[in-house]
Structure formats: structure tokens, C-alpha cells
Amino acid sequence: MSRIKEFNLPDLGEGLTEGEILAWLVKVGDTIELNQPIVEVETAKAAVEIPAKWAGQVQAIFHPEGSTVEVGTPIIAIDTDPGAGPVEQSTTGAPTTDLPTPSAASLAAVEVAPTEGAVEPGLIGGPAPGGRTAVLVGYGPRTTAAKRRPRKDTTPAATAPAAPVQVSPARVAPAPVQPAPAPMVNGNGRSSGPVLAKPPVRKLAKDLGVDLGTLTGSGPSGSITREDVQRAAAPAAAEPLTVTSPVSSAASFGADREQRIPVKGVRKLTAENMSRSAFTAPHVTEFLTVDVTRAMKALDRLRGRREWREVRVSPLLLVAKAVLLAVRRHPMVNSSWAGDEIVVKEYVNLGIAAATERGLIVPNIKDAGRLTLRELADAMTDLVQTAKAGKTSPADMSGGTLTITNVGVFGVDTGTPILPPGESAILAFGAVREQPWVHKGKVKPRLVTTLSLSFDHRIIDGELGSKFLRDVGDFLADPEAALLAWT
Structure with a gap:
């Protein structure tokens, strides 16, 4: 052998x-x-x-x-x-x-x-x-x-x-070898030799046309950072740029003032999935505006507890808990269309849409319905940190059954999200804003958000979709009362 x-x-x-x-x-x-x-x-x-x-x-x-x-x-x-x-x-x-x-x-x-x-x-x-x-x-x-x-x-x-x-x-065989042959050149266009840079930094350099081999890293152990790449891509007299995508850098445009970005990787897969979903499942979207003042106060009390001080607590945690509890009351929402049958899942692999340097990905928390609130908070933190670091595995992005997308982090009130393929519902969580609201017969400033639920109308009719969305809204309006009533 x-x-x-x-x-x-x-x-x-x-x-x-x-x-x-x-x-x-x-x-x-x-x-x-x-x-x-x-x-x-x-x-x-x-x-x-x-x-x-x-x-x-x-x-x-x-x-x-x-x-x-x-x-x-x-x-x-x-x-x-x-x-x-x-x-x-x-x-x-x-x-x-x-x-x-x-x-x-x-x-x-x-x-x-x-x-x-x-x-x-x-x-x-x-x-x-x-x-x-x-x-x-x-x-x-x-x-x-x-x-x-x-x-x-x-x-x-x-x-x-x-x-x-x-x-x-x-x-090396003797015949082909000549003194000082040309060095191997890698995909970044630099000659062979160690260059310390994380994969997202390498991708940014590739998008901006920066040769990593010409840079001196300012990070730990001499590693090259995003700021190093951005400084190299900017004109000499310009201030350092904050680049979040290839299109945001003027230096990346050609003489014709156009830029051509290859569609591959996460962006290509997202486009294929969204096109397939949009033209396969008949989408319906419903909206609900909710007073979440009590929910925000409950979060503040939770953060103040000693055992929660090291835990990342955000409004999205309560939204996720609300969705999981609402699924127990309406199991058909957590299902998929399989041609001649509907597959209803007892487990909930809860997807959380995450914006990364590679594009939008939707990793999911396996069997999230079995987790306590503290376990759910830890799982969401790990999921987001792993996604931001570009280390999410394919297994973590497969098998999702229900998804939440938090458009509120971008200051957006709501949207009409497209279903991930194979799922029957996706909830969009909008920005929480202080607005005038009628509370106990008087107009008062209250913290308000808007939820939107897109669902597959082959599986979920208007009544079921409305009841599910209403239950999520009721939980966020008073989470402590809902927990006592539903569990």
C-alpha cells in the first residue's frame, strides 16, 4: 500500500x-x-x-x-x-x-x-x-x-x-529543478510566506484588491486587521474607510464607474433559495403592532439578577421564547410541505437570521423548545458569535423548522420576509420605539414594536396565522403573565 x-x-x-x-x-x-x-x-x-x-x-x-x-x-x-x-x-x-x-x-x-x-x-x-x-x-x-x-x-x-x-x-526530482524557481503564488496574489489574517480579512482584501503580502499587520502577533486592509485600499490622503461590503469602497470601482461582483458562496445560495421559495410557496404576510413596555421592564429586572449579569439579554430573547411557546399552542405552524402530505415537527430547530461579512445566513438552535430561558440565551449568544466569526458549520444551518429575523437592529420597523425553503413560517421583529399609545384610556409614551409573520398559505390559513401572531404579541405585551398562564 x-x-x-x-x-x-x-x-x-x-x-x-x-x-x-x-x-x-x-x-x-x-x-x-x-x-x-x-x-x-x-x-x-x-x-x-x-x-x-x-x-x-x-x-x-x-x-x-x-x-x-x-x-x-x-x-x-x-x-x-x-x-x-x-x-x-x-x-x-x-x-x-x-x-x-x-x-x-x-x-x-x-x-x-x-x-x-x-x-x-x-x-x-x-x-x-x-x-x-x-x-x-x-x-x-x-x-x-x-x-x-x-x-x-x-x-x-x-x-x-x-x-x-x-x-x-x-x-523534488532532479531534472526539472532549476536554481531559484518562481515561488508559488496563492489566491490572494502574494508570494509564498506566512501572512497572519483571519478569513474575513482575507476576503475583504480580495474584494478590495489589496495584496496582503505588502501590508504590515497591526493586530496581535503582527496579524493583519480589517483596518489595515481598509487603509491600504483608501487613497493616500483620505481618512481610513469603514467598509462593510465590497460596494461601499469607491476604490473598488473601475474606470467605467461600475463594479462587477461574482455571485458565489453564501450570496449565491441565498439567491437560489429565496427565488425557489418565493415562486414555490404562496406567501402571505400579516402585521401586528404591540406595546412592549412591560417586556422591556421585565428584561431590565432580568439583567439585574445576579445569576444573569454575565448573560447577554436582548429583546430578541423574549421574541424567541414567545415563538417557542406559541408553537406549543399551534403545532401546525412548525411544519413543512412535502407534496402529498404535511410534515408537522414536534421539535423546533429555531433559525436566527444573522448578517455576516459573507452575507445573510440562518443558523438554527436545535430542539430549542426544550431549552430553559437561560439555556436559550446562551445558545443564541453562541450562535451569533459563531456566525460573526464565520465559523458556522453547514450542520448548524441545516434542518431549520421556523425562523426569526431581527430587522429592528437596523432601525427598520418591519418587513415582509421570504420563507426559508422547507419552512412554513418566518417572523420579523421590528425596531422598538417610543411612541404615543393609548394606555388605560390615556395617550402616553410607550415602547412599541411591529411584528410581521410570513407563512405558507398551503399549510397555514389566515385564522391559524392570525392566532399564532396574536399569541406572540400577547406574550411580548406581558411576558410574566403569559408565562404563568401558558406553562
């Missing part, structure tokens, strides 16, 4: 077929352990760290940062027995010779010359039968130079240039 193992991009679930390599966490020559994170990949749903399937030494990295790779494609080669000595050549018709160790000047990468015909996987060094050139490890010289899925290469296989392969210093 070969000691060189090729690690393929794994199936990350939910029908995802490809991922973009955000950052390599190892380099050629590194010794790695089993289950050690080796690469960070952005799928259409999230950025995830992929662990090593074997322990050993990294022999080759097949795709640079920024590449889009299909599931099942080899991304790295690992020598699972590095202590056994140099890797020997293939014995299929060619003599086996030892591979010398190159000088430091020749360490980096080898660009394999184009060859006639395809090269079989697994060939290691030396010539192969039929005039084919074997390479160090992997799939051999590629028959196409295209790496990204949307592009289609029509160049004949016999004349297509080969893809560069990054190889281990101790495994």
Missing part, C-alpha cells in the same frame, strides 16, 4: 458540490497529526476547517488559496510514513532511483511541463511508459489549466499547459 495518501475535498453535506479554499493552515514539509485542521474552506453556507485524515508529512498542495474545488478532488498529499526514507519512483516500466535533496535555493514549487496524453494517478517521479511524464505525486500534469468550475477549457489535452504543483523540498 502506498505511503502517499491523497486527501480529497470531502462532501460537506446539504448537496454542496464545491468549496473555495480560503486559507491553508499547513505548508509543504509540515508534520501533521491525525484530525489536525489543515485547510479552511468556504462553501455556499459557511467557512469550515477540515481536519487531516492521516498523520504524516505534507508532500504537496494541489490548489492555492482562492481556488474553487469540486467535492472529491484531491487537495493535498500526505506521506503517512515520512521516517521510511525518500519516496521511490514508480516501478511501472522505469528504473527506480533515489531522489536527491535539493539546495535551499530550489525550494518552492515545480511547474510541470505539458505532456502528450493523460497521466495516471499516483505516479511518483521519473518517466512513465508511452512517453508520458510522471510527476512527484497526485494526478500528474493536468489536461486543463482551468481551476474554477464556471470556466470551461476547450484547449486540446495534448497542448494544454499543466497546473503548478507545490512539492516537498525533500521530494
Whole structure:
């Protein structure tokens, strides 16, 4: 059995077929352990760290940062027995010779010359039968130079240039190596060498056209921060920019004053899901304005309790609790349409829409209905922090049954949200504002918010939707009384 193992991009679930390599966490020559994170990949749903399937030494990295790779494609080669000595050549018709160790000047990468015909996987060094050139490890010289899925290469296989392969210093064949070869360039356009930057910062730099290799980081351990990237993208005489999206930077526009942003990742998946949902489920939206003065006072009392002082308490916590209690009273709201049947779920995987640098994502809290109020608060805090850090896993974004979107954090009164695919209802929570309100027969300033509920009219009729929304509103109008009455 070969000691060189090729690690393929794994199936990350939910029908995802490809991922973009955000950052390599190892380099050629590194010794790695089993289950050690080796690469960070952005799928259409999230950025995830992929662990090593074997322990050993990294022999080759097949795709640079920024590449889009299909599931099942080899991304790295690992020598699972590095202590056994140099890797020997293939014995299929060619003599086996030892591979010398190159000088430091020749360490980096080898660009394999184009060859006639395809090269079989697994060939290691030396010539192969039929005039084919074997390479160090992997799939051999590629028959196409295209790496990204949307592009289609029509160049004949016999004349297509080969893809560069990054190889281990101790495994370089003598013939192709020249003194001081060109260094490998990653997806950010910088030469090889460690650059400390988190994935969201790398994405911002890529969107703004900033070369991370030219920056000096001001963060911990010399890491590059968002502010470093923003300063580099701004004109020399301008103040530092606060950039929240690629479109917000004037420097990102071309001479024609237009900018073209590739639709991929989270934004692409969101567009596909929203289009499918909007034209599949017949949407109905209802609105309810609620006096939440008592709810806000209840939150203040909760924050003042000693055991809650370290807990993040926000109005959204009470909205989530209201939704979960209302589902118990109206289980049909927590269901999905399955063609010839309606599937009603006893569990509630409560989705919380979160705006991140990659776009809108909707991770969910599994079986949220079984959680206490304190457990729900902790789960919501973890969910939001993980989403903001870009670490939400695909599993956390699958299987949602009911969603809340908090448009109030943007100062918006309400909206008409579109259902996430497979769900029958989504509640929008608007901004809490002080408004004149009739209270006990007199007009007084009260804290008021507007709720809107969009639902699938195939499952939820007007009466059920109205009762559910009314129950949520009643809880927020007086949560302490509702808890006593409903539980």
C-alpha cells in the first residue's frame, strides 16, 4: 500500500458540490497529526476547517488559496510514513532511483511541463511508459489549466499547459529543478510566506484588491486587521474607510464607474433559495403592532439578577421564547410541505437570521423548545458569535423548522420576509420605539414594536396565522403573565 495518501475535498453535506479554499493552515514539509485542521474552506453556507485524515508529512498542495474545488478532488498529499526514507519512483516500466535533496535555493514549487496524453494517478517521479511524464505525486500534469468550475477549457489535452504543483523540498526530482524557481503564488496574489489574517480579512482584501503580502499587520502577533486592509485600499490622503461590503469602497470601482461582483458562496445560495421559495410557496404576510413596555421592564429586572449579569439579554430573547411557546399552542405552524402530505415537527430547530461579512445566513438552535430561558440565551449568544466569526458549520444551518429575523437592529420597523425553503413560517421583529399609545384610556409614551409573520398559505390559513401572531404579541405585551398562564 502506498505511503502517499491523497486527501480529497470531502462532501460537506446539504448537496454542496464545491468549496473555495480560503486559507491553508499547513505548508509543504509540515508534520501533521491525525484530525489536525489543515485547510479552511468556504462553501455556499459557511467557512469550515477540515481536519487531516492521516498523520504524516505534507508532500504537496494541489490548489492555492482562492481556488474553487469540486467535492472529491484531491487537495493535498500526505506521506503517512515520512521516517521510511525518500519516496521511490514508480516501478511501472522505469528504473527506480533515489531522489536527491535539493539546495535551499530550489525550494518552492515545480511547474510541470505539458505532456502528450493523460497521466495516471499516483505516479511518483521519473518517466512513465508511452512517453508520458510522471510527476512527484497526485494526478500528474493536468489536461486543463482551468481551476474554477464556471470556466470551461476547450484547449486540446495534448497542448494544454499543466497546473503548478507545490512539492516537498525533500521530494523534488532532479531534472526539472532549476536554481531559484518562481515561488508559488496563492489566491490572494502574494508570494509564498506566512501572512497572519483571519478569513474575513482575507476576503475583504480580495474584494478590495489589496495584496496582503505588502501590508504590515497591526493586530496581535503582527496579524493583519480589517483596518489595515481598509487603509491600504483608501487613497493616500483620505481618512481610513469603514467598509462593510465590497460596494461601499469607491476604490473598488473601475474606470467605467461600475463594479462587477461574482455571485458565489453564501450570496449565491441565498439567491437560489429565496427565488425557489418565493415562486414555490404562496406567501402571505400579516402585521401586528404591540406595546412592549412591560417586556422591556421585565428584561431590565432580568439583567439585574445576579445569576444573569454575565448573560447577554436582548429583546430578541423574549421574541424567541414567545415563538417557542406559541408553537406549543399551534403545532401546525412548525411544519413543512412535502407534496402529498404535511410534515408537522414536534421539535423546533429555531433559525436566527444573522448578517455576516459573507452575507445573510440562518443558523438554527436545535430542539430549542426544550431549552430553559437561560439555556436559550446562551445558545443564541453562541450562535451569533459563531456566525460573526464565520465559523458556522453547514450542520448548524441545516434542518431549520421556523425562523426569526431581527430587522429592528437596523432601525427598520418591519418587513415582509421570504420563507426559508422547507419552512412554513418566518417572523420579523421590528425596531422598538417610543411612541404615543393609548394606555388605560390615556395617550402616553410607550415602547412599541411591529411584528410581521410570513407563512405558507398551503399549510397555514389566515385564522391559524392570525392566532399564532396574536399569541406572540400577547406574550411580548406581558411576558410574566403569559408565562404563568401558558406553562
